[in-house]
Amino acid sequence: MKKNPGIDPRIQEFLSALASETRLNLLLSFADGKEKTVGELVESSGLGQSTVSTHLNQLKKGGILIRRKSGKEVYYRPDRERILEHISKLTSYLRSCC
Numbered sequence: 001m002k003k004n005p006g007i008d009p010r011i012q013e014f015l016s017a018l019a020s021e022t023r024l025n026l027l028l029s030f031a032d033g034k035e036k037t038v039g040e041l042v043e044s045s046g047l048g049q050s051t052v053s054t055h056l057n058q059l060k061k062g063g064i065l066i067r068r069k070s071g072k073e074v075y076y077r078p079d080r081e082r083i084l085e086h087i088s089k090l091t092s093y094l095r096s097c098c
Helices: 009-018 021-028 038-045 049-061 080-097
Strands: 065-070 073-078
Touching: 009 021, 009 049, 009 080, 021 038, 021 049, 038 049, 038 073, 049 065, 049 073
Parallel strands: none
Antiparallel strands: 065 073
C-alpha cells in the first residue's frame, strides 16, 4: 500500500494492524485485562504458533500491543495509552478531511 505523506506513518501502521479479522480476534482475547503468552493465544485461537506470532508482531508494530519477556516466556498486553493516542490522531485526521 502506498503511504500518504500527509498521514503519520504510525497511524498507517495502526490501521494496517487492525485490518485483519484474525488480528482483531486475537486482540479480543485480551478483553479480560490479563497478559497472554503466545502459547495461551495459540491454544485459545486454534491457530498455529507461527501464525499467532506473525499477527502479534503486526499488532506490536502497529502500536497496539506491548511485549514483555520474562525468562523464556514472552507476554503480550494491549498498549492502551498508545491505542488512545492513535485513535485521537485518527479522529483529528478525519475531522480535517470530512
